[in-house]
Amino acid sequence: MLGAIKRWNERIRGWLAARKMEEEFFRELDGHLELLAAEYVRRGGTAEEARRRAKIKMGGRGQLRDEYLENAGLPQLENLARDLRLRALRKRSQT
Numbered sequence: 001m002l003g004a005i006k007r008w009n010e011r012i013r014g015w016l017a018a019r020k021m022e023e024e025f026f027r028e029l030d031g032h033l034e035l036l037a038a039e040y041v042r043r044g045g046t047a048e049e050a051r052r053r054a055k056i057k058m059g060g061r062g063q064l065r066d067e068y069l070e071n072a073g074l075p076q077l078e079n080l081a082r083d084l085r086l087r088a089l090r091k092r093s094q095t
Helices: 002-016 018-042 047-058 061-072 075-094
Strands: none
Touching: 018 047, 018 061
8 A cells, every 4th residue: 555655656746847857867867878888888899889789778768758758647647637628629619
């Protein structure tokens, strides 16, 4: 039960401060990328090759961003709000 409350609290906080958290996420992502690239350099690769390999291993930035945003918000509330807006638009167009 406590774990579920903690997850909801994190999601609400993320939903309210999405921009700040997104920027923090990308800073952390860049840090991980640099650490991985540094490891590849230590193994004997060039800086350019190491960075390319690190990007490949971590995956695309856009894909990681999408996954992060999907998990950071409140999907149920966002879907409900979207549904209500669509219903209101349909109702207006029918009258």
